[in-house]
Amino acid sequence: MKTKLFFFLLSVIFIMASSATPQGLTFRGYGRTYLGLLTDDGSYSIQQNTLDLRLEHKRDKTALFVNPYIYQYPDREINLKLRQAYLDIYFNKFDIRLGKQQIIWGKADGVFITDIISPKDLSEFLLPDFEEIRIGVDALKLNYYLGDHTLELVWLPRFQPTIFAEPTSIWAPKMMDFPIEPTFDYSNFQIESKLSNSEIAAKYSALTSAIDFELMAGYLWDDNPTNHIRKQIDPVTRQINRLIVLPQYHRLTMGGGSFSTTLGAWVLRGEGAYYNGKFFNSTNPVYTDGTVQKDYVHYLLGLDYSLWDIRLSGQFIQEAILDYEPEIYQDEYNNMATFLASRDFLRETVNLQLFVYYGFNNEDALVRPKLTYDFADGFEILLGANIFTGHSEGWFGQYKKNDMVYAKIKYSF
Amino acid sequence: MKRLIISTVIALLAISTVSFAKKDLTGLDIITKVYNRDDGNDQTGDLTMTLVNKFGDQRVRKIKQYIRDFGDVEKKIMFFLEPADVRNTSFMNWSYTEAGRDDDQWIYLPALKKVKRISSDSKSDYFMGSDFTYDDLGDRHPTEDTHKLLRTEKIGDEECYVVESIPKEADYMYSRTVTWVIKDKWIGLKKEFYDEDGDLLKILTINKYEKINNYWTILDTEMKNVQKDHKTLMRLANVKYDTNISDQQFTERMMKRGL
Numbered sequence: 001m002k003t004k005l006f007f008f009l010l011s012v013i014f015i016m017a018s019s020a021t022p023q024g025l026t027f028r029g030y031g032r033t034y035l036g037l038l039t040d041d042g043s044y045s046i047q048q049n050t051l052d053l054r055l056e057h058k059r060d061k062t063a064l065f066v067n068p069y070i071y072q073y074p075d076r077e078i079n080l081k082l083r084q085a086y087l088d089i090y091f092n093k094f095d096i097r098l099g100k101q102q103i104i105w106g107k108a109d110g111v112f113i114t115d116i117i118s119p120k121d122l123s124e125f126l127l128p129d130f131e132e133i134r135i136g137v138d139a140l141k142l143n144y145y146l147g148d149h150t151l152e153l154v155w156l157p158r159f160q161p162t163i164f165a166e167p168t169s170i171w172a173p174k175m176m177d178f179p180i181e182p183t184f185d186y187s188n189f190q191i192e193s194k195l196s197n198s199e200i201a202a203k204y205s206a207l208t209s210a211i212d213f214e215l216m217a218g219y220l221w222d223d224n225p226t227n228h229i230r231k232q233i234d235p236v237t238r239q240i241n242r243l244i245v246l247p248q249y250h251r252l253t254m255g256g257g258s259f260s261t262t263l264g265a266w267v268l269r270g271e272g273a274y275y276n277g278k279f280f281n282s283t284n285p286v287y288t289d290g291t292v293q294k295d296y297v298h299y300l301l302g303l304d305y306s307l308w309d310i311r312l313s314g315q316f317i318q319e320a321i322l323d324y325e326p327e328i329y330q331d332e333y334n335n336m337a338t339f340l341a342s343r344d345f346l347r348e349t350v351n352l353q354l355f356v357y358y359g360f361n362n363e364d365a366l367v368r369p370k371l372t373y374d375f376a377d378g379f380e381i382l383l384g385a386n387i388f389t390g391h392s393e394g395w396f397g398q399y400k401k402n403d404m405v406y407a408k409i410k411y412s413f
Numbered sequence: 414m415k416r417l418i419i420s421t422v423i424a425l426l427a428i429s430t431v432s433f434a435k436k437d438l439t440g441l442d443i444i445t446k447v448y449n450r451d452d453g454n455d456q457t458g459d460l461t462m463t464l465v466n467k468f469g470d471q472r473v474r475k476i477k478q479y480i481r482d483f484g485d486v487e488k489k490i491m492f493f494l495e496p497a498d499v500r501n502t503s504f505m506n507w508s509y510t511e512a513g514r515d516d517d518q519w520i521y522l523p524a525l526k527k528v529k530r531i532s533s534d535s536k537s538d539y540f541m542g543s544d545f546t547y548d549d550l551g552d553r554h555p556t557e558d559t560h561k562l563l564r565t566e567k568i569g570d571e572e573c574y575v576v577e578s579i580p581k582e583a584d585y586m587y588s589r590t591v592t593w594v595i596k597d598k599w600i601g602l603k604k605e606f607y608d609e610d611g612d613l614l615k616i617l618t619i620n621k622y623e624k625i626n627n628y629w630t631i632l633d634t635e636m637k638n639v640q641k642d643h644k645t646l647m648r649l650a651n652v653k654y655d656t657n658i659s660d661q662q663f664t665e666r667m668m669k670r671g672l
Contacts, residue, residue: 028500088670095666104526131524145666207665209507209517212530262515265534306532347464347643348542349472377472377496412497 029053029413036406038170045170045404046124047074052083063088067136084136094144100136103154105203105216107258107269108300110338110355111317114216114256114273117154117201119223121163125171125399126357126366127386135160149206154218156199159191161249162223174398176227176281176329182243189247191221201254213259216273222252226279229290246289250279265305269315272299284327295322302338313340335360349374357396364390364397378412440560440576443594447601448555452628453654455481460491460649462543467642472496474541477672481658485510487552488663492672493541503668506533508552516551521668528665537586544615544636544645546586549606557581563591568602571595587614600629613639626654 029052036045052069064087071079086099103117110130112120118134126133138158144151165171191197201218225247232242256273275296282292302315317336324332337360342353350373357366370384385405390397460476475495481488486509493502501523508516516533536548558578566575573593580587588611593603604617621633630652637644661667 028497030498090670095670102526107527107529129524131526143666145661145664148664150665205665207519207528212519212528260530262517262530262532264515265532267530267532304532306534306538309538344542347466347539378498380498410498 024059025055025057027053027055030410032408032410034406034408036404038401039403039405040401045402046406048072061090063090082136083131093146094142097139097141097143100138101141102131102134102136103139103141104134105214105258106271107212107214107260108271108302108317109313109315109340110357111300111315111336113271113298113300113317114214114254114258116220116223116254117156117218119160119162122173123163123165123169123171125165135163148208149204152203152205154199154201154203156201157195158193159197159199159221159249160223161191161221161225170402171399174392178243178245179240180243182229182245185244185246187246189225189249191249197221211259211261213257215257217255218253220252220254222250222278225249226291227281228279229281231290250277252276252278267304269302269304270300272297280321281329282325282327283329284325292325292328294324294328296320297322309343311340311342314338331361333361359390359394359396362391362394362397364388364394364400366396366399380408380410380412382408382410384408438562438574440562440578441555443562443574443576443599444555444558444560444578444592446599447594448552450599450629452630453482453626455479455656455658456652456654457656457658458649458652460647462541462545463646463648464543465644465646472542474499474543479658479662481660481663483660488660490663490667494672501671503671505663505668507663512554512556519665519668521665523671526669528668543647544638544643545647548586549617549636558590565596566593568593571598571602573602598629600631608640615639625652628654 030050032048032050032052034046034048034050036047037043038045049072050069051072053067055064055066057064065084066082067084068080068082073079082100084099084101086097086101089096089098104115105117106113106115108115110126117139118137120133121128121135122133137156137160140155140157142153144153164173199218199220201216201220203214203216205214206212226249228246228248230244230246231240232244233239234241253276254273255276256271258269258271260267260269262268275298277293278296279291279293281290283290284292296319298317298319300315300317302313304311304313306312315338317338319334321328321330321332337358339356339358340354342351344351350371353368353370353372355368355370359365365388367387367389368384370382373381375381383406385403387403388396388399388401390400392398392400457477457479460478462474462476464472464474473495474493476491476493478489478491486507489506489508491504493499493504503521505519505521506516507518518531518533519528520531521528533547536551537546539546540550558580561577561579563575563577566573573595576592576594577589578592579589586609587606588609589607591605591607592601594601600619600622602619605613606615606617608614616637616639618635618637619631619633620635622629622631624630630649632649632652634647635644636647
């Protein structure tokens with residue numbers, strides 16, 4: 001099947017490249033080769049070749065956009081998918097977008113607070129470009145415009161969860177600690193595709209001279225499953241003799257907002273959300289399935305500034321569980337910060353950038369320096385490193401054996 | 414519209430309906446006439462910038478731009494077409510007539526699918542790696558500099574006023590500029606930019622200008638950095654004036670939708 005798809009895609013390329021290309025069709029994309037090396041043992045963390053195509057046809061009132069892509073690995077099956085494939089219909093005061101699409105909300109950089117409509121592909125943690133991390137969702141999106149104000153309504157008929165790395169991957173997330181080896185029961189894991197399981201969300205936004213802001217709300221699903229835990233106690237020894245983990249998705253209601261404004265040379269950004277009824281794991285024996293439902297808030301404040309031609313950006317992010325109980329597996333407050341410094345050289349043909357995630361709770365970090373050189377227009381050479389430090393309990397520290405250096409060469413057309 | 418686009422760049426000039434006796438003209442008069450030049454209510458055009466390094470290697474940037482004057486604010490939106498890796502990026506600028514009020518600026522990055530507000534404070538930054546800074550391309554108000562008419566001088570067949578402009582701001586990127594303004598046509602044919610040490614940094618030359626819809630329009634420009642020996646050629650094509658561009662063109666909706 002994959003082979004057929006591959007040849008189908010090749011056929012599309014040749015047709016597009018031929019004189020038979022329909023008028024008004026644009027055909028863009030990029031090819032990229034990517035090699036990563038683990039500094040720990042010198043093994044290759046990734047060898048990937050990518051072909052990413054963007055086909056677009058526009059008329060006055062309608063448009064079609066399709067974005068197929070191929071990931072080819074020497075040691076894995078070829079991966080051909082559609083990142084987006086949608087139709088646009090333009091009216092005087094509103095637009096409709098129908099199909100598989102990435103829907104991005106919020107003002108945060110590199111952090112997901114209100115930006116929870118499109119789930120994430122974390123099969124390589126947060127290392128790919130964000131365009132590749134965000135999964136296109138099947139959705140109907142309606143945008144109504146009144147001057148610089150926009151009302152956006154989104155309906156997702158089918159739930160799509162976060163994609164995590166395979167258990168054998170070096171990017172597999174650390175599991176909870178269990179007293180004995182658990183068995184997994186996936187009987188309640190799937191969300192049936194039916195109307196009552198669809199997701200809805202709305203956003204009101206404005207872009208004005210003084211401030212840009214968004215207000216949003218959604219009746220969604222938590223993209224990450226909760227592990228419900230069943231214990232069986234040996235009646236003789238009174239010890240746990242069997243542990244069953246039942247991963248399950250739950251509804252999540254969210255309300256939030258974001259803003260961005262300038263203060264002289266500074267850009268001040270903020271974003272926050274209130275989440276109602278998320279399930280957290282708890283060791284409190286009162287909760288027989290090892291979970292408790294709590295509300296939580298997640299917010300961010302960020303500042304952008306330029307100094308000596310260096311673009312600087314800092315963000316502070318906090319996640320706080322309300323009505324907290326000490327037995328909850330997760331900390332009451334989870335504090336994080338990000339830092340970005342970026343400078344162009346040689347008429348913007350060279351860019352040097354440093355991006356850092358820092359987790360205060362576990363004093364862990366992900367440090368990402370990279371050097372990009374535009375060898376020619378549309379031809380980019382990128383050298384970089386991903387350095388993980390800190391406590392292995394931390395979100396970044398868990399990968400501290402995965403420090404890597406990498407090179408990417410990208411040809412855009 | 415107060416600026417001639419990027420094109421404006423250049424500083425240049427317009428035909429004033431007010432008549433000054435030439436002997437009474439001051440440097441400020443000349444630059445003010447340039448600034449107040451009537452260039453229509455709106456303008457569209459295709460802009461091509463060719464960046465040439467000292468070895469002669471070229472890089473090309475192509476942009477489609479729309480500009481409209483709303484009275485107290487001039488709005489401009491630019492869609493980047495080339496190179497391929499920046500295609501569908503868009504940039505929007507709202508520039509106010511109110512003295513001292515900063516521009517509002519946003520950029521849409523298609524990879525992030527977000528419109529980001531950016532600070533307009535970095536006017537000394539170079540635009541897309543070219544030899545033009547944002548301020549070179551923009552709308553510098555005559556009151557921001559002290560102007561002095563140095564002399565009159567001929568360039569080719571054109572008789573020009575030569576005006577020196579010294580910024581009032583202490584830390585401005587140029588210590589002074591000198592502009593050659595064509596008499597009667599009121600077009601700046603040449604401009605020299607001097608760095609903070611007083612040394613010649615860049616020379617702007619207009620190679621082609623013509624009247625389109627009765628507005629003087631600068632079509633071909635060259636900005637040469639004499640210290641680094643590289644230059645940028647800027648060409649404006651398909652210029653249209655007063656096509657009644659909708660105010661909806663200058664919105665987040667259009668930044669995201671693109672061309």
